[in-house]
Amino acid sequence: MIKSRICEILGIRYPIIQGGMAWIADASLAAAVSNAGGLGLISSVNAGTEAVRDEIRKCRQLTDKPFGVNIMLQAPNAAEIAQLVIDEGVKVITTGAGSPAPYMEAWKAAGIKVIPVIASVALALKVQALGATALVAEGAESGGHVGELHTMALLPQVADAVDIPVIGAGGIADARQAAAAFILGADAIQVGTRFLAAEECTVHQNYKDRILKATDNSTMVTGKTLGHPVRSLKSPFSTTFAKMEADPAVKPEEILAFGTGALRKAAKEGDPNGSYMAGEAAGMVNRIEPARAIVEDLILGAEKILRKAATEHIE
Numbered sequence: 001m002i003k004s005r006i007c008e009i010l011g012i013r014y015p016i017i018q019g020g021m022a023w024i025a026d027a028s029l030a031a032a033v034s035n036a037g038g039l040g041l042i043s044s045v046n047a048g049t050e051a052v053r054d055e056i057r058k059c060r061q062l063t064d065k066p067f068g069v070n071i072m073l074q075a076p077n078a079a080e081i082a083q084l085v086i087d088e089g090v091k092v093i094t095t096g097a098g099s100p101a102p103y104m105e106a107w108k109a110a111g112i113k114v115i116p117v118i119a120s121v122a123l124a125l126k127v128q129a130l131g132a133t134a135l136v137a138e139g140a141e142s143g144g145h146v147g148e149l150h151t152m153a154l155l156p157q158v159a160d161a162v163d164i165p166v167i168g169a170g171g172i173a174d175a176r177q178a179a180a181a182f183i184l185g186a187d188a189i190q191v192g193t194r195f196l197a198a199e200e201c202t203v204h205q206n207y208k209d210r211i212l213k214a215t216d217n218s219t220m221v222t223g224k225t226l227g228h229p230v231r232s233l234k235s236p237f238s239t240t241f242a243k244m245e246a247d248p249a250v251k252p253e254e255i256l257a258f259g260t261g262a263l264r265k266a267a268k269e270g271d272p273n274g275s276y277m278a279g280e281a282a283g284m285v286n287r288i289e290p291a292r293a294i295v296e297d298l299i300l301g302a303e304k305i306l307r308k309a310a311t312e313h314i315e
Contacts, residue, residue, distance in 0.1 A: 002014070006165050012038060015299065018030065018190070020068075024043065024203045032198065035065055044072060053084055069081070069092075071100075093115065113133040128163070141280040144230060155181060155186060174298070179309075183306070204270035212288070218234055218282055223241075
């Protein structure tokens with residue numbers, strides 16, 4: 001069985017973390033992943049601070065295993081959530097979209113393990129210096145907000161640069177990709193897009209159907225000119241957003257206003273004019289299955305591949 005520092009640090013069986021997908025990652029999905037031996041995450045981006053508290057408490061009713069909360073640091077209620085995780089006794093958090101520096105002292109004092117998501121070596125070194133427990137090196141293949149570097153190049157450079165555990169993310173949807181991440185230096189993997197097709201994922205069925213119908217070229221990146229690149233499935237929303245972005249007559253504030261609430265529309269309402277965030281590996285997701293099956297397929301499958309590679313490819 002694949003074991004790593006992450007398993008020991010987080011108290012989990014398998015070195016896999018479920019992505020903290022905004023408006024999607026709730027208690028139902030997080031508990032299912034944790035019960036399967038990974039680390040489930042609850043998103044802090046949903047209907048407000050108290051809704052996050054409710055999901056944390058609901059998750060504790062669904063699992064006695066470790067789970068965490070993902071905090072988007074640019075969210076208007078980020079400071080409230082930063083205190084909420086302390087008050088609720090959450091033991092693991094991942095962070096994105098900003099620096100965790102303002103909250104690190106309080107989190108560490110509360111015994112919280114802090115795992116920032118980064119997209120460059122420079123950011124990896126910064127969060128290590130801040131006292132991060134581990135970090136997620138996320139390549140541009142991932143869904144949602146993305147950086148410039150892709151996983152194949154980013155992951156080994158980050159692994160070489162830091163001493164803390166590195167979790168590989170971006171473009172990981174099957175056991176082959178998981179095995180590659182471990183070879184590239186990852187102590188664990190983080191997976192988002194494939195968990196959209198988990199039975200326990202409560203995202204709107206239209207969202208799941210779009211993922212299942214996706215092909216290798218079904219995603220696109222918008223928002224680069226605004227400084228907030230996002231990868232999502234091609235849809236009426238994303239194509240219109242791209243056209244607005246390319247039109248010099250359209251002001252940035254108009255584009256941002258058009259995009260406000262688009263992810264919620266997709267995740268909760270299945271609105272075709274919503275933003276269906278997903279990674280490039282969406283084309284590899286072709287069935288609905290329990291979270292446990294996903295966890296075991298990725299990790300146990302990667303283990304078989306690594307064993308086979310060690311015995312069959314060296315003369």
